[in-house]
Amino acid sequence: MSLPPFAEAVASVAADVEAELAALLPPVAGPQARLHRAMRYAVLGGGKRLRPFLVAATADVLDASPRSVVRAGAAIELIHGYSLVHDDLPAMDDALLRRGRPACHRAFDEATAILAGDALQPLAFEVLVRPDYEADADQRCALVLGLARAAGAGGMCGGQLLDLMAERRPLGPAEVALMQKLKTGALIRFAAEAGSILGRAAPAQAVALECYAGDLGLAFQIQDDLLDRVGDSSVTGKDGGRDRAVGKATFVELLGEAGARAKLQELRGQAMARLDIFAGRPTVLPQLFDFVIHRQS
Amino acid sequence: MSLPPFAEAVASVAADVEAELAALLPPVAGPQARLHRAMRYAVLGGGKRLRPFLVAATADVLDASPRSVVRAGAAIELIHGYSLVHDDLPAMDDALLRRGRPACHRAFDEATAILAGDALQPLAFEVLVRPDYEADADQRCALVLGLARAAGAGGMCGGQLLDLMAERRPLGPAEVALMQKLKTGALIRFAAEAGSILGRAAPAQAVALECYAGDLGLAFQIQDDLLDRVGDSSVTGKDGGRDRAVGKATFVELLGEAGARAKLQELRGQAMARLDIFAGRPTVLPQLFDFVIHRQS
Numbered sequence: 371m372s373l374p375p376f377a378e379a380v381a382s383v384a385a386d387v388e389a390e391l392a393a394l395l396p397p398v399a400g401p402q403a404r405l406h407r408a409m410r411y412a413v414l415g416g417g418k419r420l421r422p423f424l425v426a427a428t429a430d431v432l433d434a435s436p437r438s439v440v441r442a443g444a445a446i447e448l449i450h451g452y453s454l455v456h457d458d459l460p461a462m463d464d465a466l467l468r469r470g471r472p473a474c475h476r477a478f479d480e481a482t483a484i485l486a487g488d489a490l491q492p493l494a495f496e497v498l499v500r501p502d503y504e505a506d507a508d509q510r511c512a513l514v515l516g517l518a519r520a521a522g523a524g525g526m527c528g529g530q531l532l533d534l535m536a537e538r539r540p541l542g543p544a545e546v547a548l549m550q551k552l553k554t555g556a557l558i559r560f561a562a563e564a565g566s567i568l569g570r571a572a573p574a575q576a577v578a579l580e581c582y583a584g585d586l587g588l589a590f591q592i593q594d595d596l597l598d599r600v601g602d603s604s605v606t607g608k609d610g611g612r613d614r615a616v617g618k619a620t621f622v623e624l625l626g627e628a629g630a631r632a633k634l635q636e637l638r639g640q641a642m643a644r645l646d647i648f649a650g651r652p653t654v655l656p657q658l659f660d661f662v663i664h665r666q667s
Numbered sequence: 668m669s670l671p672p673f674a675e676a677v678a679s680v681a682a683d684v685e686a687e688l689a690a691l692l693p694p695v696a697g698p699q700a701r702l703h704r705a706m707r708y709a710v711l712g713g714g715k716r717l718r719p720f721l722v723a724a725t726a727d728v729l730d731a732s733p734r735s736v737v738r739a740g741a742a743i744e745l746i747h748g749y750s751l752v753h754d755d756l757p758a759m760d761d762a763l764l765r766r767g768r769p770a771c772h773r774a775f776d777e778a779t780a781i782l783a784g785d786a787l788q789p790l791a792f793e794v795l796v797r798p799d800y801e802a803d804a805d806q807r808c809a810l811v812l813g814l815a816r817a818a819g820a821g822g823m824c825g826g827q828l829l830d831l832m833a834e835r836r837p838l839g840p841a842e843v844a845l846m847q848k849l850k851t852g853a854l855i856r857f858a859a860e861a862g863s864i865l866g867r868a869a870p871a872q873a874v875a876l877e878c879y880a881g882d883l884g885l886a887f888q889i890q891d892d893l894l895d896r897v898g899d900s901s902v903t904g905k906d907g908g909r910d911r912a913v914g915k916a917t918f919v920e921l922l923g924e925a926g927a928r929a930k931l932q933e934l935r936g937q938a939m940a941r942l943d944i945f946a947g948r949p950t951v952l953p954q955l956f957d958f959v960i961h962r963q964s
Contacts, residue, residue, distance in 0.1 A: 401845060402825040404832075409820060456785060461777035480758035481831050484781070488753060488788070489824035495792045496815035499808040507804035511796040514811055518793035523706065527786035528699040534778050535701075548698060 376657045383426050383443070384419040386436075390444040394497050408478045408486035409493075413451035416469035418665075421446045421561040423658065424586070428565025428579045431653040435568070438505050442513060442564040445494040449521050450557060452490035455483050457530060491521070505568065512567045520560035529553025541619040547588075550621070554594070555587035578647045582655060585641035590662050592630050592637075595620040597666070599627070634663045673954045680723050680740070681716040683733075687741040691794050705775045705783035706790075710748035713766035715962075718743045720955065721858035721883070722865075725876045728950040729866025735802050739810060739861040742791040746818050747854060749787035752780050754827060788818070802865065809864045817857035826850025838916040844885075847918070851891070852884035875944045879952060882938035887959050889927050889934075892917040894963070896924070931960045 391413055396406040422443025429439045458465040458473040459480065465473050475483035497503065498513045505513065519525055529552030532545065541549065562583035566576040599622055622630045641659050648655075688710055693703040719740025726736045755762040755770040757777065762770050772780035794800065795810045802810065816822055826849030829842065838846065859880035863873040896919055919927045938956050945952075 405828040489820040492815040492819040499811045514796045518789040522789040523786040531702040
């Protein structure tokens with residue numbers, strides 16, 4: 371079956387990243403085999419690898435080298451994978467399913483899941499500075515800095531804390547916006563930043579790409595919330611309806627379904643305007659945006 | 668009260684590291700204040716900062732700059748602090764006390780403790796590559812690589828997994844040795860590696876320092892096990908006797924108390940011989956070893 375060109379490009383990056391991750395993750399062997407198996411379970415064989423695709427797409431509009439792009443994308447997936455394992459823990463979202471399979475703490479046990487997440491995180495930084503990664507030392511430092519900031523208290527972890535607080539008391543629109551910006555947005559913005567670093571973007575180009583990624587991240591989250599509300603868990607591979615069940619504020623709750631869909635279109639227009647700076651260069655960034663807001667899983 | 672010179676040196680490094688950590692950790696403010704407070708609780712105001720002292724002592728024998736040493740030591744303490752928070756979780760060691768205070772998940776809650784640990788980890792890597800850190804780009808990459816390896820599946824996390832397995836079935840002497848080498852040893856060896864990187868050690872010097880640190884780490888763990896067995900929790904600040912209560916294999920269980928003490932002396936002799944390469948240079952490394960094997964908390 372032949373795919374349309376855009377879907378083929380997404381599948382191709384996903385396959386490259388999957389192979390890179392399979393090589394970077396420790397093999398299921400030795401005394402710590404159980405830990406290695408849990409790490410591989412958490413990261414391999416799932417996900418659309420949209421963040422790595424964004425690294426590739428931003429680097430592509432800047433003519434960067436494909437190999438360094440795949441490694442940076444893999445590092446992002448290691449962080450993303452660990453965050454899903456920890457978010458699913460009983461003390462956090464207490465999720466049963468992830469990517470259509472039992473969550474890591476159910477496939478293994480809670481202690482192993484915590485440790486697998488803990489071990490995935492340094493691996494992400496390790497692979498960005500390993501001598502076999504061809505980015506130069508300044509680029510490696512910039513990648514580590516960007517990923518660390520995206521993953522930390524001022525990024526993903528901070529967003530997850532706000533998300534937990536949302537289960538205890540209703541958040542207002544500004545707080546929901548901040549939560550989304552940090553929880554999902556930070557790592558998506560870093561994907562564009564990584565493309566900018568590897569593609570040696572001029573400052574104005576880097577800003578445009580980061581703004582595009584900010585719009586994309588928010589659109590991603592709104593579509594996620596819409597799928598949580600109306601999606602079919604056999605398609606999404608996650609427990610559905612949980613946000614509403616725990617009374618969690620999301621943009622969909624705040625704006626309503628129609629309002630959320632209008633917001634997606636508004637974000638799309640804004641994101642396209644960000645790309646004016648690349649006028650004339652061929653790029654898949656507009657198609658990526660459409661892919662994100664029309665995805666069903 | 669005036670301290671003897673060695674104790675004064677330890678206290679001085681600890682004070683510098685404490686101040687550096689207080690400045691590096693996010694302030695208790697903003698929407699994520701709760702997360703920031705938990706991070707600070709986990710890291711500040713406790714511990715002898717022996718790992719940073721080892722960075723300073725190894726760099727000192729190589730004549731390295733004090734400022735870059737303090738930052739590297741602080742990064743290690745961020746990793747060490749996160750590991751204590753996660754090790755104490757109910758699904759892991761289920762500890763009540765740490766440094767004489769309630770463990771982080773009891774002072775806050777389990778979700779906040781998981782997230783605080785998760786957010787401390789990238790901060791450790793961030794502070795090693797931040798533009799205000801004066802180590803050069805190659806040194807920064809080397810520090811990130813070393814710390815990431817020490818913290819990951821082939822280091823601390825791998826050791827913690829073996830430690831958990833030790834509660835399920837008895838480990839043999841080789842497995843106990845590997846567990847200790849990874850769980851406590853990896854980060855202590857990295858402290859010496861960081862000193863070597865910052866001090867631009869010749870390869871033979873770096874090997875000698877890493878071997879010394881390997882002996883030191885094992886001695887540290889044996890003394891820890893002895894304290895767990897015979898120590899007073901009002902002095903150690905931890906729940907005592909737990910290893911024996913859960914039937915966990917340690918060197919003290921395997922060798923007996925007298926055998927463990929003999930092993931400490933054997934390691935001491937070995938460690939001193941490693942330092943022959945620095946003959947004639949003033950160094951506190953011998954005193955550090957004695958401090959570790961005679962500590963009571």
